Structure formats: C-alpha cells, structure tokens
Amino acid sequence: MNHQIVIMPAREQVAAVLRRAILSGEYRPNELLTLDSVAEICGVSRTPVREAFQILAMEGLLELRPNRGAMVKDVSEDFINDHYDVRILMEGEACVKAIRHPEQWDTIKQAIASGQQACERQDVEAFNKANNDFHMAIWQASGSEKLKSFLGQLWNGLSLDSYISENEYISVVQKEHEAISQAIFAVDAEAARLAMQHHLEHSQENLLRQLALHKRQQKPAES
Missing domain, CATH: 1.10.10.10 (Winged helix-like DNA-binding domain superfamily/Winged helix DNA-binding domain)
Incomplete structure (x- = not known):
C-alpha cells in the first residue's frame, strides 16, 4: 500500500x-x-x-x-481568531476521522520521525517541511477529500514564537505533534481533538503576537 x-x-x-x-x-x-x-x-x-x-x-x-x-489588505485580530476557530474545528475533526483509518497511520509516523530528526539537527527548514507533512498526513488519513481541500485553503504553515529561540520552539511543536499522534494511535478521539486544539491555539497566540509587534513597528513610520 x-x-x-x-x-x-x-x-x-x-x-x-x-x-x-x-x-x-x-x-x-x-x-x-x-x-x-x-x-x-x-x-x-x-x-x-x-x-x-x-x-x-x-x-x-x-x-x-x-x-x-x-x-x-489590513488584517485584524478578529480575522486571525476566526481563521483559527475554523482550523481548530476542522483539524480536530480530521484527527477523529484519522482514528478510523489505521492503514494511513504510517504517513503520520513518518512525519513524526522526520520532525524528531530535524529537531536533533536543529534544522528549522527541515522541521518546517516535517510540520507540513504531519498536518497533511492527518488530513489524508481522515479519508475526507472535502475536509482535506478546505484545510489546504486555510493552511498557513509554522508560526514561530517570538519569545523563545527557533530551536526551542520546534522542540515544543514536536512534542505537541507527538501528543496528537499518540492520541490518534491510542484511538482516543477526545484526547486527539483536544491535543490538536491546544497545538493550534499555541500557533494562534504566536501569530497574534507577531501581528501586534509588526503593527507597533509600523506606527512610527506612519506618524
């Protein structure tokens, strides 16, 4: 297969x-x-x-x-919050559906292994690809072409944390990925959904901080 x-x-x-x-x-x-x-x-x-x-x-x-x-166009906090509200609902559902397709789990395991190797090498670029692969493996494992299509339209990649180093951040994200995958492999739908929600809320917080920082930096130039 x-x-x-x-x-x-x-x-x-x-x-x-x-x-x-x-x-x-x-x-x-x-x-x-x-x-x-x-x-x-x-x-x-x-x-x-x-x-x-x-x-x-x-x-x-x-x-x-x-x-x-x-x-x-100008982006507001409300726009980002709405974006992530939809992602949380849809990716959480993708996790639940992925539980029903264990024949697809190998792709999730491969992405987890690639992410771990990237963390060990402190290779942010390689981890970014592993991050993409991990999420898309779950979409694929959901068995829903419609869900995969919608999530592809919402995808915005890895949102780095401005408070810690890139290498520290990818290690945190890797642990979140492992928590999601472990819940899927344990056939625990609620744990998988909650782990994905926690993961995406972390990304949402990072993006909101980045947006606020860029807006503060723009103000002097506009005054």
Whole structure:
C-alpha cells in the first residue's frame, strides 16, 4: 500500500507562504505584491502566483490590481481568531476521522520521525517541511477529500514564537505533534481533538503576537 504523503499544488504552497506573511503582519497593509517578485521569492513561475493571488483575494487578504499584482489588505485580530476557530474545528475533526483509518497511520509516523530528526539537527527548514507533512498526513488519513481541500485553503504553515529561540520552539511543536499522534494511535478521539486544539491555539497566540509587534513597528513610520 502506498503511504506517500500527498504534496500540495504549487498554487496552494504559494498561498500558504503569503497567507502566513500577511497574517503575521510581515507584509504591511496596502503593500503591493507583484507576480514577478513573489515568483522569485517562492521559486515558481507566474502562473501559480496568479492563482494564489486569486485564492487570497477570495479570502479577503488581497485586493487584485489588474496588470500590477495584488495589494495587501489590513488584517485584524478578529480575522486571525476566526481563521483559527475554523482550523481548530476542522483539524480536530480530521484527527477523529484519522482514528478510523489505521492503514494511513504510517504517513503520520513518518512525519513524526522526520520532525524528531530535524529537531536533533536543529534544522528549522527541515522541521518546517516535517510540520507540513504531519498536518497533511492527518488530513489524508481522515479519508475526507472535502475536509482535506478546505484545510489546504486555510493552511498557513509554522508560526514561530517570538519569545523563545527557533530551536526551542520546534522542540515544543514536536512534542505537541507527538501528543496528537499518540492520541490518534491510542484511538482516543477526545484526547486527539483536544491535543490538536491546544497545538493550534499555541500557533494562534504566536501569530497574534507577531501581528501586534509588526503593527507597533509600523506606527512610527506612519506618524
């Protein structure tokens, strides 16, 4: 049986990179993003970038500018809270559904092993990939194509903690991943749901702190 993790389409990978940067405040409101600049940053052609712009425009994160690119829209705390409320509900349900498909658990185990190796090497880039693989392995194991599709549209990747080092943070996230996977393998639906909720709430708090920090940094330049 094939347990290979399904890779997200290029447009969704680009959308995830931009979504994380916009939600964290890395890209400022009214900042213009061009097809060429984003394509160069992400190492892709203009086509998936154009498609990613359309995805994020539908989400309310970008405003399309014909022949120019897309302008970043202002993001509020309420927007981030709503984003994570939906992710918590849907990823919690994905965990519950994954319990019913033990034949898919190998992909989750592989992602956990990759994350542990990345932590031991203190390789943040490798851990970021393992983080993506872990969540997508759970979506795949849920057996729901609709759920996997919706979660792909919400994906914003790893949100680093501004209070501790990157290496400390990935170790914390790895432990959270292990708690989620252990609950799934123990066939404990409620524990799996709660472990995922705790994990995503941690990410939510980090993103809100990053957004607040970027907004504070922007104020002097705007005054």
